[in-house]
Amino acid sequence: MSTENVRVEVDYNASIPNNVALAEDRRLLKALEEWHPQYLAWWGDMGPEGFNDKEVYLRTAVGVDPKGWAVFDHVKMPDYRWGILLAPKVEGRTIPFGKHKGEPVWQEVPAEYRSMLRRLIVIQGDTEPASVEQQRHLGATAPSLYDMRNLFQVNVEEGRHLWAMVYLLVKYFGKDGREEAKMMLQRRSGNEDSPRILGAFNEETPDWLSFFMFTYFTDRDGKMQLESLAQSGFDPLSLSCRFMLTEEAHHMFVGESGVMRVLERTCEAMNEAGITDPYDVEAIRKMGVIDLPTVQRKLNFHMSVTHDLFGSELSTNAASAFEAGLKGRFKEEKIDDDHQLYDDTYPVTQLLDGQLIDVEENAIAAINGRLLDDYIKDAKGGIGRWNKMIAKLGIQFELTAPHKAFNRDIGQFSDVCVTPQGDIVEQATFEANISSYLPTESDLNYINSLMKPCYEKGQYATWINPPKVGINQRPVDFEYVKLA
Numbered sequence: 511m512s513t514e515n516v517r518v519e520v521d522y523n524a525s526i527p528n529n530v531a532l533a534e535d536r537r538l539l540k541a542l543e544e545w546h547p548q549y550l551a552w553w554g555d556m557g558p559e560g561f562n563d564k565e566v567y568l569r570t571a572v573g574v575d576p577k578g579w580a581v582f583d584h585v586k587m588p589d590y591r592w593g594i595l596l597a598p599k600v601e602g603r604t605i606p607f608g609k610h611k612g613e614p615v616w617q618e619v620p621a622e623y624r625s626m627l628r629r630l631i632v633i634q635g636d637t638e639p640a641s642v643e644q645q646r647h648l649g650a651t652a653p654s655l656y657d658m659r660n661l662f663q664v665n666v667e668e669g670r671h672l673w674a675m676v677y678l679l680v681k682y683f684g685k686d687g688r689e690e691a692k693m694m695l696q697r698r699s700g701n702e703d704s705p706r707i708l709g710a711f712n713e714e715t716p717d718w719l720s721f722f723m724f725t726y727f728t729d730r731d732g733k734m735q736l737e738s739l740a741q742s743g744f745d746p747l748s749l750s751c752r753f754m755l756t757e758e759a760h761h762m763f764v765g766e767s768g769v770m771r772v773l774e775r776t777c778e779a780m781n782e783a784g785i786t787d788p789y790d791v792e793a794i795r796k797m798g799v800i801d802l803p804t805v806q807r808k809l810n811f812h813m814s815v816t817h818d819l820f821g822s823e824l825s826t827n828a829a830s831a832f833e834a835g836l837k838g839r840f841k842e843e844k845i846d847d848d849h850q851l852y853d854d855t856y857p858v859t860q861l862l863d864g865q866l867i868d869v870e871e872n873a874i875a876a877i878n879g880r881l882l883d884d885y886i887k888d889a890k891g892g893i894g895r896w897n898k899m900i901a902k903l904g905i906q907f908e909l910t911a912p913h914k915a916f917n918r919d920i921g922q923f924s925d926v927c928v929t930p931q932g933d934i935v936e937q938a939t940f941e942a943n944i945s946s947y948l949p950t951e952s953d954l955n956y957i958n959s960l961m962k963p964c965y966e967k968g969q970y971a972t973w974i975n976p977p978k979v980g981i982n983q984r985p986v987d988f989e990y991v992k993l994a
């Protein structure tokens with residue numbers, strides 16, 4: 511890969527830090543400078559509640575060199591330098607898939623795909639502020655300063671991801687793009703009149719276990735979408751998404767390590783008290799930790815809601831975006847086929863004669879189904895690591911990923927009742943057992959009862975272990991947020 515002749519220095523004196531030569535494009539700069547105060551107003555209204563006057567130990571992207579792209583420092587969130595950063599351009603890059611495969615990538619929007627491309631960017635962009643809105647109350651119940659810092663880090667970076675998508679809209683889509691950029695700040699997560707576009711982004715993130723599950727499972731959908739868009743034949747979208755993925759990895763780390771620390775605390779508490787039965791919920795909850803069956807139900811909820819984000823397994827929209835060369839597959843470049851798929855099939859699980867059966871479908875039609883399968887494989891990695899830790903602590907309990915047909919609102923499983931194990935059951939049976947599948951009101955009330963702020967430097971709430979190491983080689987008792 512050649513990265514010659516590419517602008518990688520970031521102009522940090524500009525009001526909007528960037529490596530896209532913003533100063534040379536007066537019209538674009540003006541449009542973004544108009545959007546900037548609206549963004550800050552949105553952050554004030556819908557961003558983290560409280561704490562905007564506190565100094566937080568945040569990572570800021572200052573370049574795109576993989577070896578040193580970020581600096582860490584205490585900053586107030588509204589002063590965060592939200593910038594526009596593209597990954598280094600690859601000279602001579604060609605469209606990697608679809609009917610234009612092998613042609614030079616587009617530097618401008620191809621007229622015939624204008625509305626499809628705009629829609630893809632809007633849908634991706636809309637998720638970014640949505641998660642900030644969903645998480646806005648969590649600072650008030652942070653289990654430690656370390657966790658609070660991680661929450662705010664994720665929040666400011668989702669804000670930057672919105673900037674990344676707004677840059678594309680404003681630079682490449684003229685008046686429509688500016689209109690879409692405005693609407694990004696007008697939709698609100700969970701709002702009845704103008705909700706966020708996708709379902710999971712209108713759910714609440716009411717507690718910290720939800721936050722960790724969200725960052726593990728739902729941010730991972732973000733990763734899969736960004737990976738697919740990073741393949742795009744529209745080069746500016748590809749470069750934007752490639753850099754966003756650098757930041758996204760930390761979000762999933764926050765989720766995986768967060769759930770790990772919750773599970774570890776529970777297992778250790780059980781061992782200290784001599785409790786061997788993970789279903790002895792009353793005794794376990796008495797110790798102020800979260801029982802493993804509740805963690806499983808939370809997992810079932812977050813993972814199944816995230817499955818819906820992939821859309822219908824068989825989708826003409828996804829097929830068109832693939833054929834057009836706008837949105838590829840996960841790790842497209844590593845797949846050993848012709849990347850056009852006219853003669854290929856892909857097995858898609860379907861409901862046939864009352865059974866769930868894999869049916870070979872046209873591979874282009876099955877793009878979403880394949881991405882969902884890739885997601886499930888990826889998500890199971892962390893579940894396996896959680897199980898290893900549970901086993902190491904000697905507790906007999908295994909977390910499992912729910913079947914992909916479980917609890918679906920979108921796609922071909924939305925009309926059928928399937929248990930987390932993948933058995934089709936009558937609706938009445940499903941409803942009679944729902945309290946063992948999904949978090950109950952009493953589970954949520956219990957979790958909620960644990961959500962008390964723990965703001966002392968180096969202290970952690972009863973229900974979660976401290977991390978093994980801090981952020982940026984700082985100790986775990988570092989003052990990650992200066993509250994005084």
Ligand SMILES: [Fe+2]
Binds near residue numbers: 638758
């Ligand atoms: Fe994001």
Ligand SMILES: [Fe+2]
Binds near residue numbers: 668729732758761
């Ligand atoms: Fe994220």
